[in-house]
Amino acid sequence: MGCDFVVTHRSAGSNARTGLLKLSGLEVETPAFMPVGTLGAVKAVSAETVWEIGFRLLLSNAYHLYLRPGHQIIENCGGLAKFMNWHGAILTDSGGFQVFSLARLRKINDEGVIFQSHVDGSKHLFTPELSLSVQESLGVDIIMCLDDVRGYPVGESEALDALKRTESWAARTIAAKKKVDPALFSIVQGSMFPNLRRLSAEGLASMGFDGYAIGGLSVGEPHDLMVETIEATTPYLPWNKPRYLMGVGMPIDILEATIRGVDMFDCVLPTRNARNAYLFTSSGRVNIRNSRYRDDQGPVDSDCACVLCRNYSRAYLRHLFQEREILGLCLATIHNLNFYHRLMSDIRTAIKEDSLNSLLKLYLSQSEEIND
Amino acid sequence: MGCDFVVTHRSAGSNARTGLLKLSGLEVETPAFMPVGTLGAVKAVSAETVWEIGFRLLLSNAYHLYLRPGHQIIENCGGLAKFMNWHGAILTDSGGFQVFSLARLRKINDEGVIFQSHVDGSKHLFTPELSLSVQESLGVDIIMCLDDVRGYPVGESEALDALKRTESWAARTIAAKKKVDPALFSIVQGSMFPNLRRLSAEGLASMGFDGYAIGGLSVGEPHDLMVETIEATTPYLPWNKPRYLMGVGMPIDILEATIRGVDMFDCVLPTRNARNAYLFTSSGRVNIRNSRYRDDQGPVDSDCACVLCRNYSRAYLRHLFQEREILGLCLATIHNLNFYHRLMSDIRTAIKEDSLNSLLKLYLSQSEEIND
Numbered sequence: 160m161g162c163d164f165v166v167t168h169r170s171a172g173s174n175a176r177t178g179l180l181k182l183s184g185l186e187v188e189t190p191a192f193m194p195v196g197t198l199g200a201v202k203a204v205s206a207e208t209v210w211e212i213g214f215r216l217l218l219s220n221a222y223h224l225y226l227r228p229g230h231q232i233i234e235n236c237g238g239l240a241k242f243m244n245w246h247g248a249i250l251t252d253s254g255g256f257q258v259f260s261l262a263r264l265r266k267i268n269d270e271g272v273i274f275q276s277h278v279d280g281s282k283h284l285f286t287p288e289l290s291l292s293v294q295e296s297l298g299v300d301i302i303m304c305l306d307d308v309r310g311y312p313v314g315e316s317e318a319l320d321a322l323k324r325t326e327s328w329a330a331r332t333i334a335a336k337k338k339v340d341p342a343l344f345s346i347v348q349g350s351m352f353p354n355l356r357r358l359s360a361e362g363l364a365s366m367g368f369d370g371y372a373i374g375g376l377s378v379g380e381p382h383d384l385m386v387e388t389i390e391a392t393t394p395y396l397p398w399n400k401p402r403y404l405m406g407v408g409m410p411i412d413i414l415e416a417t418i419r420g421v422d423m424f425d426c427v428l429p430t431r432n433a434r435n436a437y438l439f440t441s442s443g444r445v446n447i448r449n450s451r452y453r454d455d456q457g458p459v460d461s462d463c464a465c466v467l468c469r470n471y472s473r474a475y476l477r478h479l480f481q482e483r484e485i486l487g488l489c490l491a492t493i494h495n496l497n498f499y500h501r502l503m504s505d506i507r508t509a510i511k512e513d514s515l516n517s518l519l520k521l522y523l524s525q526s527e528e529i530n531d
Numbered sequence: 532m533g534c535d536f537v538v539t540h541r542s543a544g545s546n547a548r549t550g551l552l553k554l555s556g557l558e559v560e561t562p563a564f565m566p567v568g569t570l571g572a573v574k575a576v577s578a579e580t581v582w583e584i585g586f587r588l589l590l591s592n593a594y595h596l597y598l599r600p601g602h603q604i605i606e607n608c609g610g611l612a613k614f615m616n617w618h619g620a621i622l623t624d625s626g627g628f629q630v631f632s633l634a635r636l637r638k639i640n641d642e643g644v645i646f647q648s649h650v651d652g653s654k655h656l657f658t659p660e661l662s663l664s665v666q667e668s669l670g671v672d673i674i675m676c677l678d679d680v681r682g683y684p685v686g687e688s689e690a691l692d693a694l695k696r697t698e699s700w701a702a703r704t705i706a707a708k709k710k711v712d713p714a715l716f717s718i719v720q721g722s723m724f725p726n727l728r729r730l731s732a733e734g735l736a737s738m739g740f741d742g743y744a745i746g747g748l749s750v751g752e753p754h755d756l757m758v759e760t761i762e763a764t765t766p767y768l769p770w771n772k773p774r775y776l777m778g779v780g781m782p783i784d785i786l787e788a789t790i791r792g793v794d795m796f797d798c799v800l801p802t803r804n805a806r807n808a809y810l811f812t813s814s815g816r817v818n819i820r821n822s823r824y825r826d827d828q829g830p831v832d833s834d835c836a837c838v839l840c841r842n843y844s845r846a847y848l849r850h851l852f853q854e855r856e857i858l859g860l861c862l863a864t865i866h867n868l869n870f871y872h873r874l875m876s877d878i879r880t881a882i883k884e885d886s887l888n889s890l891l892k893l894y895l896s897q898s899e900e901i902n903d
Contacts, residue, residue, distance in 0.1 A: 198854045199847070200856045202856065202858075204858065205861070207838075207842075227854060228846070228853070232826050232846055235828065235846075237828075242844070242846070242847050453604065454604050466579075474600070474608055474614075478571065478599070478604075479572060481600070482599060484570060484574065485575040485857060486575065486577055489577070489861065
């Protein structure tokens with residue numbers, strides 16, 4: 160199994176750390192954010208643009224690509240990276256969360272998950288082995304084990320069943336793995352029960368994965384409970400392996416998790432927010448549709464050097480959104496991805512300079528500044 | 532008044548010619564195609580991309596920008612080119628055709644056109660002077676006179692009334708012009724009546740415009756009648772001024788019009804077709820949604836060096852269209868604009884080499900090859 164990870168700096172005042180993740184000859188500095196390319200495309204931008212912004216690792220989804228266009232087609236085209244013209248590395252989610260959140264008539268047993276496609280209603284059985292095989296076909300760099308995801312809230316015995324199943328599926332994934340190169344990450348479950356999170360983390364850690372994800376969060380629980388659950392998990396994960404918090408989130412969430420020792424993140428937020436006219440700026444998030452920007456000649460963020468902020472006014476971007484011009488979606492997406500890339504860079508610098516608390520305070524002070 | 536135009540080569544076997552149009556320090560080789568940026572954006576691509584493809588002149592619309600966001604806002608932002616970050620030249624249509632095709636409850640009298648906005652139902656009076664003033668506010672390089680556009684078919688006396696009104700509006704536009712720099716083009720009308728087209732062309736020509744457009748075509752008439760009408764018009768336009776066929780069209784239409792002495796074109800076809808999954812290729816137009824491309828690893832057009840054809844397979848583009856990914860619209864638009872840019876370059880070369888007929892034959896042979 161293969162991914163090289165080294166912790167390069169430990170924060171003095173918290174569990175935060177910087178690291179270097181080596182994948183396919185590429186180096187990814189952590190903490191890192193992965194843009195989401197669910198269907199083999201980061202929505203509204205090309206892979207070339209994602210690369211130019213500075214990202215080297217992105218996330219895609221085995222569930223979606225298995226259904227459409229089918230992993231075999233992508234394999235025939237030389238794998239997912241070549242299919243989408245991405246020169247960086249790719250992590251694919253296993254489908255556990257997608258089956259939980261998208262599929263219909265879901266039935267879980269120890270073998271796997273029987274579900275109906277959210278696209279055409281067709282019936283499928285997703286097993287740990289099939290999920291692995293799909294991801295191996297796609298030729299990605301980091302494979303996630305299929306997990307049994309539950310909603311919030313859920314009782315302790317249901318949560319225990321789900322984490323045990325997740326653990327046994329993780330073991331089956333190791334056993335079924337054919338390709339040597341891709342790294343294999345397992346996913347910690349246990350809902351919001353600290354004792355179950357510890358049980359899950361220790362159980363998976365003993366099996367020796369290349370990295371460990373924290374799953375089953377961002378499913379409707381309060382923010383503080385999410386943070387507490389992260390805090391109850393990371394101490395039981397191996398220090399020298401990357402920890403990946405799935406599907407999170409807002410800048411403040413990323414900061415809180417970083418402080419608790421998380422290294423990797425993915426979320427649709429920057430791209431989805433962009434398409435809904437929400438732009439992240441150095442002074443808070445703004446909705447560019449607001450009429451105050453109608454005649455505003457300034458850039459969206461004067462601290463930002465992205466193609467949008469260098470070349471276009473707020474008035475122009477607002478006009479594009481008002482008229483539903485596709486270009487507006489593209490420019491806003493580029494801007495928000497730039498913001499997230501800079502955020503992660505700021506976080507890494509703050510860890511090295513032991514100034515993570517001031518960065519946290521800055522974002523806490525901005526969290527109410529949505530002028531919508 | 533200002534635009535410099537020289538005919539650089541006359542075709543031996545037809546009325547086709549190449550020329551050089553100098554605008555704002557830029558040189559535009561003719562015959563030229565202008566991409567359409569109706570609302571101050573060429574749909575699905577940035578102005579930077581349009582420039583990179585090679586275009587130096589694009590079209591926008593006074594009617595649309597007057598309604599949204601308002602020409603004053605654009606003027607405050609430094610003019611349309613700066614607003615949309617376009618480093619090339621801009622021609623704006625006057626609104627005559629848009630009022631005819633989009634507005635509701637249209638009433639035309641000698642003063643101007645009273646209409647209700649297609650956006651919000653608000654009532655407006657568009658006069659030749661207002662259209663000019665809007666275009667001067669936008670700071671464009673080529674201003675079009677407001678014209679009285681009629682549908683097809685229309686009786687000869689109605690067509691005569693409309694062309695007389697168009698001529699008197701053109702005279703009022705000259706009289707009202709305040710800015711020296713922009714070039715001013717008038718628009719020949721006369722429906723499909725050769726005698727009226729001649730009357731209109733000679734009347735406008737005697738007033739000394741910087742260029743002459745052929746309007747009132749592509750309004751539902753048969754292809755052959757359109758070509759005959761062009762042929763009945765160009766001989767009566769000044770040889771040393773650019774002739775612009777408005778809103779046309781398919782490659783074959785552009786070729787037919789070029790042979791009859793037209794220098795400039797605009798049409799939504801390459802961009803709109805792109806968004807509808809139709810891609811122009813060197814062997815005809817294809818619909819990339821066709822299931823035959825499901826597993827096709829080849830490029831959309833192996834003769835094309837655009838970003839789509841260099842980096843992506845037909846299978847990937849089809850997947851993007853099947854999933855309604857915005858990136859598909861962007862890549863297809865870039866491809867079709869590249870195709871049109873190359874088409875115009877091929878036409879100019881063919882004029883210089885007196886081989887326009889072989890190019891025409893090639894496109895005639897392809898006109899049925901839509902594999903939909």
